[in-house]
Amino acid sequence: MFDNLxxxxxxxxxxxxxxxxxxxxxxxxxxxxxxxxxLEADVHYKVVKRFIADIKERALGQEVMNSLTPGQQVxxxxxxxxxxxxxxxxQELVLSGTRPMSIMLVGLQGSGxxxxxxxxxxxxxxxxxxPYLVPADVYRPAAIDQLTKLGAQISVPVYPSVADxxxxxxxxxxxxxxxxxxxxxxxxxxxxxxxIDETLMAELRRIKEAVRPSDTLLVADAMTGQDAxxxxxxxxGVLDLGGVVLTKMDGDARGGAAISIKSVTRKPIKFIGVxxxxxxxxxxxxxxxxxxxxxxxxxxxxIEKAQAVMDEKQAIELEKKLRKSQFTLDDFRDQMVQIRKxxxxxxxxxxxxxxxxxxxxxxxxxxxxEFVRIEAIINSMxxxxxxxxxxxxxxxxxxxxxxxxxxxxxxxxxxxNYAQILKMMKKINKGGMRGLGxxxxxx
Amino acid sequence: MNTKTLKKSEKKGFFSRLKxxxxxxxxxxxxxIDDLFTANRKLDEDLLEELEELLITSDIGVSTAMDIMxxxxxxxxxxxxxxxxxxxxxxxIIGIISQVPTTTNTVSEKPHVVMVVGxxxxxxxxxxxxxxxxxxxxxxxxxIAAADTFRAAAIEQLTIWAERAHAxxxxxxxxxxxxAVVFDSIEAALSRNxxxxxxxxxxxxxTKINLMxxxxxxxxxIAKKMPQAxxxxxxxxxxxxxxxxxxxxxxxxxxxxxTGLALTKLDGTAKGGIAISICSTLNLPLKYIGVGEQIDDxxxxxxxxxxxxxx
Numbered sequence: 074m075f076d077n078l079x080x081x082x083x084x085x086x087x088x089x090x091x092x093x094x095x096x097x098x099x100x101x102x103x104x105x106x107x108x109x110x111x112l113e114a115d116v117h118y119k120v121v122k123r124f125i126a127d128i129k130e131r132a133l134g135q136e137v138m139n140s141l142t143p144g145q146q147v148x149x150x151x152x153x154x155x156x157x158x159x160x161x162x163x164q165e166l167v168l169s170g171t172r173p174m175s176i177m178l179v180g181l182q183g184s185g186x187x188x189x190x191x192x193x194x195x196x197x198x199x200x201x202x203x204p205y206l207v208p209a210d211v212y213r214p215a216a217i218d219q220l221t222k223l224g225a226q227i228s229v230p231v232y233p234s235v236a237d238x239x240x241x242x243x244x245x246x247x248x249x250x251x252x253x254x255x256x257x258x259x260x261x262x263x264x265x266x267x268x269i270d271e272t273l274m275a276e277l278r279r280i281k282e283a284v285r286p287s288d289t290l291l292v293a294d295a296m297t298g299q300d301a302x303x304x305x306x307x308x309x310g311v312l313d314l315g316g317v318v319l320t321k322m323d324g325d326a327r328g329g330a331a332i333s334i335k336s337v338t339r340k341p342i343k344f345i346g347v348x349x350x351x352x353x354x355x356x357x358x359x360x361x362x363x364x365x366x367x368x369x370x371x372x373x374x375x376i377e378k379a380q381a382v383m384d385e386k387q388a389i390e391l392e393k394k395l396r397k398s399q400f401t402l403d404d405f406r407d408q409m410v411q412i413r414k415x416x417x418x419x420x421x422x423x424x425x426x427x428x429x430x431x432x433x434x435x436x437x438x439x440x441x442x443e444f445v446r447i448e449a450i451i452n453s454m455x456x457x458x459x460x461x462x463x464x465x466x467x468x469x470x471x472x473x474x475x476x477x478x479x480x481x482x483x484x485x486x487x488x489x490n491y492a493q494i495l496k497m498m499k500k501i502n503k504g505g506m507r508g509l510g511x512x513x514x515x516x
Numbered sequence: 517m518n519t520k521t522l523k524k525s526e527k528k529g530f531f532s533r534l535k536x537x538x539x540x541x542x543x544x545x546x547x548x549i550d551d552l553f554t555a556n557r558k559l560d561e562d563l564l565e566e567l568e569e570l571l572i573t574s575d576i577g578v579s580t581a582m583d584i585m586x587x588x589x590x591x592x593x594x595x596x597x598x599x600x601x602x603x604x605x606x607x608x609i610i611g612i613i614s615q616v617p618t619t620t621n622t623v624s625e626k627p628h629v630v631m632v633v634g635x636x637x638x639x640x641x642x643x644x645x646x647x648x649x650x651x652x653x654x655x656x657x658x659x660i661a662a663a664d665t666f667r668a669a670a671i672e673q674l675t676i677w678a679e680r681a682h683a684x685x686x687x688x689x690x691x692x693x694x695x696a697v698v699f700d701s702i703e704a705a706l707s708r709n710x711x712x713x714x715x716x717x718x719x720x721x722x723t724k725i726n727l728m729x730x731x732x733x734x735x736x737x738i739a740k741k742m743p744q745a746x747x748x749x750x751x752x753x754x755x756x757x758x759x760x761x762x763x764x765x766x767x768x769x770x771x772x773x774x775t776g777l778a779l780t781k782l783d784g785t786a787k788g789g790i791a792i793s794i795c796s797t798l799n800l801p802l803k804y805i806g807v808g809e810q811i812d813d814x815x816x817x818x819x820x821x822x823x824x825x826x827x
Contacts, residue, residue: 112572113759114759219667267781300785326758
């Protein structure tokens with residue numbers, strides 16, 4: 074989702090870099106582009122204003138004007154300030170104190186609290202804790218049913234809340250029930266509420282005082298607009314948040330809400346929701362994300378995802394292949410099963426440096442059924458064809474289509490996509506990878 | 517919403533209800549709108565900058581905000597003070613929204629089929645509950661199709677709303693094929709002489725190709741039973757959403773040919789300015805606005821009243 078923001082900033086930086094010497098006017102014009110890009114990405118008006126003012130002050134200072142490459146200096150400053158704005162390193166969930174511990178989830182209606190509760194349960198279970206889900210939304214019809222069903226799906230016990238109970242009582246009493254069930258960590262799923270609803274905000278404060286959760290997370294929709302600052306400020310003011318979960322990050326929102334929320338609350342974004350499946354929750358890494366905003370990709374996440382589903386040796390091999398562009402159709406097929414475990418293909422491509430900028434890859438969406446077809450097509454090729462795809466001519470294509478029960482168009486499409494991936498990888502390895510020097514940066 | 521708190525809310529007019537929702541905005545916004553428009557302020561750089569902030573923080577979008585600012589600059593000679601600026605601003609925005617043709621819902625055949633679509637968590641189910649209640653109080657026979665078979669307990673949630681609204685409901689098991697639910701619903705509606713069918717679909721991000729294909733299939737299934745249907749396709753948007761709402765509306769419109777928009781959650785501090793941009797760029801009418809969790813907190817959209825309440 075940050076890809077769109079990176080594209081916009083990329084254009085803005087290009088204009089700045091074109092000038093050998095910078096005047097105040099150049100900088101002002103360039104920063105106007107940066108400002109528009111940030112506003113269009115839903116970063117809050119005031120946050121943008123401060124950001125641009127800070128950069129302008131630094132950009133007009135000695136360090137830039139005396140530099141041999143002033144344009145690049147400005148780009149560097151934008152990068153630094155953006156990284157600072159996004160925060161330092163990944164911050165973990167706080168799980169400490171006397172047991173049972175609690176994690177409290179709060180937010181507006183429809184931000185994704187219940188789904189996040191299920192995802193967090195899986196996350197902490199993998200860390201060796203024993204989660205216990207507590208439905209504390211007695212207002213929305215069937216909200217309790219929803220969490221109960223999710224709990225059953227992932228085999229996590231759920232407190233049997235009833236809609237006419239008081240949410241504060243539910244949360245208090247659930248602690249004893251959790252201990253009895255052999256669980257050590259409660260996940261409190263509170264009702265969605267407007268941040269200006271004083272009665273319901275007071276209810277949250279009472280829950281917090283009664284349970285003293287070790288972490289309190291605001292669940293916010295990544296598509297939120299300018300209002301993100303009001304929402305985050307209000308919830309933080311009442312509850313002193315421990316952090317934020319940004320949901321629906323798998324859409325095409327530009328993600329300015331992340332910057333706004335971080336900037337006004339100074340609270341870390343701890344997780345991002347990247348899909349409807351309960352496994353689709355990722356720790357948020359600000360330092361990786363800000364380099365992704367600036368178009369430097371996120372190789373680390375790709376490798377980390379790969380490691381979660383493959384053994385380390387395989388992962389190193391994949392990394393080597395990605396870097397060396399020795400990615401044959403055989404590898405393509407072999408990795409397919411693993412790739413499917415890792416998430417959607419387009420997600421992965423988006424994380425590879427430079428890939429997010431490749432316009433021709435935008436239409437390269439591979440749906441899950443297509444994986445089966447691709448596998449069949451590759452299986453119908455000879456070993457030589459799989460190694461050197463360029464030898465696959467018209468008659469070979471016909472044969473492969475026949476053998477795999479597909480059409481020649483399908484074979485063409487696969488080969489075209491594969492060739493594009495190879496081409497992109499070559500480009501990346503020539504210049505996109507981090508550590509190859511400033512001049513090589515993709516903007 | 518708790519049945520305990522479902523108090524009989526007095527029938528207030530659209531304006532007061534919307535104002536009640538939006539008035540909370542005034543207390544929170546750092547720029548006090550009335551301050552901005554005090555009668556004796558001169559039209560200067562500062563005022564224009566505050567106006568820009570006001571427009572952008574309403575989520576109206578950078579390009580629409582710039583267009584409005586340009587128009588205002590051109591008309592600068594006739595703007596003597598902040599008060600007349602306010603009028604020019606209102607006229608400008610009403611002008612943008614009023615260009616869109618308002619379609620009238622003449623019920624040509626029975627049942628009238630309305631498909632309700634949108635991304636996750638915007639309030640599709642709640643909006644259907646409110647729409648159904650509106651029709652049943654007017655003596656219409658309403659059937660709701662529970663075609664969100666994916667999200668846990670979505671069917672249970674809709675069932676409760678159907679009871680509240682005194683509407684019939686057709687439902688299958690969790691994870692059933694949504695198209696099958698829709699097929700059965702239309703069949704049931706035809707045989708039971710139902711006036712209006714509302715189809716609740718699963719929330720889906722507009723960028724998920726598979727899910728967008730699935731919803732196209734649902735539309736085709738309806739047409740198989742009734743060639744003219746669906747008669748309306750309502751896209752539900754969350755007023756809290758920023759510029760991404762444009763992408764949502766564009767892609768849902770490409771896939772389904774949307775006939776109208778519903779803007780929910782206007783009772784918060786978000787102003788839903790993005791709806792103005794969507795109306796103008798996609799030429800889609802904004803039909804309903806949601807201003808609360810009560811069953812009657814759904815209003816027909818009225819551009820003049822909306823803009824009056826906004827500024």
